[in-house]
Amino acid sequence: MSNKAKYYISRNIYLSTVISPILKKTMHKKANYIHIKKLLQIMCLQLTPSPLAEKPRSHLL
Numbered sequence: 892m893s894n895k896a897k898y899y900i901s902r903n904i905y906l907s908t909v910i911s912p913i914l915k916k917t918m919h920k921k922a923n924y925i926h927i928k929k930l931l932q933i934m935c936l937q938l939t940p941s942p943l944a945e946k947p948r949s950h951l952l
Contacts, residue, residue, distance in 0.1 A: 910931065
């Protein structure tokens, strides 16, 4: 498995185990939680480094 694959897997684990529970606690309505989760997924796509702009990714983990 490449380093890039490991990076994406570790980031996804971080997002699902750390951020999701925090959101669940702060959200009272399930609809809001689902909406925020979609926003997070969009943000993750935007954070995905493009081949043209390779930057240090340690701050994203």
